[in-house]
Amino acid sequence: MPGLITRWAADLVSLNPDADPDDVAAVGAELLARWTESHRRYHSTRHLVEMFWALEDLTDAGELTEDEARLARVAAWLHDAQYDPAASPGANEAASARLATTVLPRAGLAATDTAVVVELVEMTAAHEVPHGSSLQRAFHDADLWILAAPRERFDGYCGQVREEYAAVPDEVYRLGRTAILRGLVGPDGIYLSAYGTEHWEDPARENVARELARLAQLD
Structure with a gap:
């Protein structure tokens, strides 16, 4: 799905123009492989794309800045990157957050931005918004679109x-x-x-x- 990887790369490079394109592409391919696992039915690339559409609507409506939208899309890639239907409640989100701390620095994302993504991923476990920032509200809404x-x-x-x-x-x-x-x-x-x-x-x-x-x- 080259379109998804192209968008991933564009977002990462926009957030960090010095990111290595090969590293960005490698991490994107790793994430895409997770999103296309055979056991997924709803938590697939279709869900990911639908989140992107919802985030676009929210950005057009002024709920997000362009940089916030980029971070939200990166978080969308990570929020269900680990998905096992047999896992205990919250385990998938916790594992996805841990994955974010590992792969996003490899893709060149700054530590501060990585922390924001991790918080968004963790937030999806209970669909509770801890601080109520515009980014958190929009990400919550896009996930539940x-x-x-x-x-x-x-x-x-x-x-x-x-x-x-x-x-x-x-x-x-x-x-x-x-x-x-x-x-x-x-x-x-x-x-x-x-x-x-x-x-x-x-x-x-x-x-x-x-x-x-x-x-x-x-x-």
Whole structure:
């Protein structure tokens, strides 16, 4: 997928013009290999691209600066770089954060920028935003854009998640997935940016309500 690698390289070189192109390309290829692992169904390059689209909308709306958008895209590459459906809660995010501390310096990313990426990756474990910066709010919203996707895409996403957790019995999956979705749709809303709240909140709530109804039927 040369387009993804081209974007990766452009972002890294924009953040550090002195980065070695060969090192940047090597790290990008390593990450792409992770994103194309055969066991992935939802957490694949499609999710990565959809995050990029969402981040573009947020940038166009003024929620992010161009440099913040570049860091957010780098964080998107890392946030599900480690993905094992059988891992304990939070383990994938922790492993992905550790991976970021290893590979991003190899790609020439500055220590301060690497720390920002690591914090964004760790934040996805519980979808909690510790400081509420514009970058954190936008990254949170882009990661959860899928909840507001058009009906057909959202329903496809639900099926993909179930495929990733095919080894989990129906009742266990129903209870766990219901708890996750209800936790995301709280009284304060799903999205944290002004753009996300205005454009994505209502369709996301409709989608999640439909999925919760489907899950209830498995009882």
